Amino acid sequence: MTALAPIREPALQRIAVLSVSPTEEDHFRLQDILTSPQRTLYPDLAFTMTAKSTISAAKNALKQGHASIVLCEHDLSPGSWKELLDFVEGLPAPPLVIVTSRVADERMWAEVLNLGGYDVLAKPLNSEEVIRTITSAWSLWQHRFQFQAGSASNAGGSAA
Secondary structure (H helix, E strand, O other), X not given: OOOOOXXXXXXXXXXXXXXXXXXXXXXXHHHHHHHXXXXXXXXXXXXXXXXXXXXXXXXXXXXXXXXXXXXXXXOOOOOXXXXXXXXXXXXXOOOEEEEEEXXXXXXXXXXXXXXXXXXXXEOOXXXXXXXXXXXXXXXHHHHHHHHHHHHHHHOOOXXX
């Protein structure tokens, strides 16, 4: 009897996440969630994370590289998550912004959504909720970017 080979290996896809928080502990917690070997939600996805402690550093990182998802702490100083949200809207493939806060409530959620953010995550971060929210946002981001790229190429332009 011969051993059966797997029919298909899962396609490993990477989601680039930018974490913006003045608290180093927030970055470590998010990194633990994203890289946990016990993670069972979406095991075929991998995450890369860049951590920045200020809006200015986050803007520079977004200019240099690309992230499809930004997790931004609600309470930042100087600057605010709103400033970062305004900034990403000017990028070629704007990442979706998820706001994190210890005081996440319906009013904050409504404000974030009304201003163009993707969602709000309550802290302390729940592993499954973080993975579910990030992958959902990434799916939307990927759909938008692929649609824009397809529209541009159909019009004779290029998507960059």
